[in-house]
Amino acid sequence: MSPPSGPPPATSVLFARGVIARLAYWPALRIAVDQGWGGAESAQKQTWVASVLVDDFEEQDPTPDLNFVEDRLLQVMVDEFDADLEDGSAEAVAKDIVSLWEEVKGKKVEVEEAAGDNSDWEK
Known part of the structure; x- marks a missing residue:
């Protein structure tokens, strides 16, 4: 087993938090959890x-689409x-998760572009 390679990228953390929040807001899942339908x-x-x-x-190529996420x-x-x-x-939840992924990936590009142009950092 290889040692951890450091903290996950900020975009991964952002996406994970968004998925957790969206699932917590999903009434069907919230009721299932509150009522213990999945057991203890x-x-x-x-x-x-x-x-x-x-x-x-993060692992699949191609990236999961709306139908995949909904089926999951x-x-x-x-x-x-x-x-x-x-x-x-x-x-609806699947649409939100796919949209969140697209938004987070867009932010990753922005961060990478900013890191590539560090002229502002030298001031």
């Missing part, structure tokens, strides 16, 4: 879902919380 580990499962989604975006969310709700959603909310 319901809250841990919510965190696990966020980590799986973050890993999907629906499958997790069935497998982990025994909830078969048909309210369209998974699509």
